[in-house]
Amino acid sequence: MTAGKKMVPTRPAGQGEMTDHTGILAKTWPQRDQSTATTINPPLYKGSTVLFDNYGEMLKVGRHEYQGITYGTDRLPTQRQFEEAMRELEGGAVTRVFQSGIAAIQTALLAFTKSGDHILVCDNAYGPGQRFCQKVLNKYNIDCTLIPPSVGADIAEYIRPNTVLILLESPGSITFEIQDIPAITAIARQRNIITLLDATWATPLYMQPFALGVDVSIHSVTKYICGYSDVLAGTVTVNERYSHTFDSFYKLMEIYTPGEECYLALRGLHSLATRLRQHEQSALTIARWLQTVPVVDNVLHPALPCHPQHHLWQRDFQGSSGLFSFTFHHDYADAELAAFIDSLQLFRLGYSWGGYASLLTAAKVNRTIPSKYDGKTIVRLSIGLENCDDLINDLAQGFTLL
Numbered sequence: 001m002t003a004g005k006k007m008v009p010t011r012p013a014g015q016g017e018m019t020d021h022t023g024i025l026a027k028t029w030p031q032r033d034q035s036t037a038t039t040i041n042p043p044l045y046k047g048s049t050v051l052f053d054n055y056g057e058m059l060k061v062g063r064h065e066y067q068g069i070t071y072g073t074d075r076l077p078t079q080r081q082f083e084e085a086m087r088e089l090e091g092g093a094v095t096r097v098f099q100s101g102i103a104a105i106q107t108a109l110l111a112f113t114k115s116g117d118h119i120l121v122c123d124n125a126y127g128p129g130q131r132f133c134q135k136v137l138n139k140y141n142i143d144c145t146l147i148p149p150s151v152g153a154d155i156a157e158y159i160r161p162n163t164v165l166i167l168l169e170s171p172g173s174i175t176f177e178i179q180d181i182p183a184i185t186a187i188a189r190q191r192n193i194i195t196l197l198d199a200t201w202a203t204p205l206y207m208q209p210f211a212l213g214v215d216v217s218i219h220s221v222t223k224y225i226c227g228y229s230d231v232l233a234g235t236v237t238v239n240e241r242y243s244h245t246f247d248s249f250y251k252l253m254e255i256y257t258p259g260e261e262c263y264l265a266l267r268g269l270h271s272l273a274t275r276l277r278q279h280e281q282s283a284l285t286i287a288r289w290l291q292t293v294p295v296v297d298n299v300l301h302p303a304l305p306c307h308p309q310h311h312l313w314q315r316d317f318q319g320s321s322g323l324f325s326f327t328f329h330h331d332y333a334d335a336e337l338a339a340f341i342d343s344l345q346l347f348r349l350g351y352s353w354g355g356y357a358s359l360l361t362a363a364k365v366n367r368t369i370p371s372k373y374d375g376k377t378i379v380r381l382s383i384g385l386e387n388c389d390d391l392i393n394d395l396a397q398g399f400t401l402l
């Protein structure tokens, strides 16, 4: 945590009162009315068939009067427990879990659009989500316009009479631009446009999308929430106004998320705050150190005062996570970059982020909307839970090869 920033949880606990974060998670389990062994973690439910007590109960399903769970795709208890914990952490009305973050994004887009609509998508939003808009939604006569990653009140210029939805990601997970979310959501509300925010970078602990006026908050649970690079999952949490539309669509699609993944996601929430603090601290230390490295040009980290939207980060976020990027002064050839990257022992090469193992990706930026990083190689670091000095030493020896 940087000085002056709020610590998780957001509401300080009074005497004898649990903090929000602890209180929400404490409620998920145990439930002592069950005549089973009470383990620390709730049981993992697996099942396609769910049994009814008698035929009378089964008849209620057809009359829409049955209160229980009807089938494996009707969200078994392990799934419901994770969803409920996420819903409360986010302060939304409904949370639904998906088999990946991209599935969460795609389903949210499908739930809130129809043929003839126009949508706005931030140019720094997750690439596969953008492609879904341009290659799949387009097939169904939904038009998509990309908007600048640091958009604010100027979003009004892009709105058309048939604009129904805005998809934001703040900060973007490669170039880390931050949008002025409250300015955007204020305009969107006036015009009945729904706003979706991919808040994966901040997790539910370091940003409150609903407090910023967002209607739909999306997380790739694959990242920090699970934390071990061995689970794919995503969530969509919706405010009261749009909860019925989303809940009905989820049901209609018969979406199934394996119980194992929900179990691991719920388990991950218990250590999230502690892990994040370490990711945050190490990432800030490494980012500040990189600013002193002669070959490094820009360090793209929202919590650094040099970040172009640092003031928005200070206003809208309660912390920073462990993912950031940097650029070099020099335009190195692939072979030169390979010498640097392949020499690293602790930073491994691979997609995704948010796990205990540090990861690196490097690629040239290729944006639809012109950006100052166009054609530049961006090195992205996911700072894991290794010793921070070891990580710095690893990078330092690599830089000597450039």
Ligand SMILES: *Cc1c(COP(=O)(O)O)cnc(C)c1O
Binding pocket: 100, 101, 102, 103, 126, 169, 173, 198, 200, 201, 220, 221, 222, 232, 233, 234, 352
């Ligand atoms: C990884 C990621 C996704 C997609 O999540 P998956 O679980 O890998 O499908 C979506 N948004 C952001 C910002 C991501 O980093």
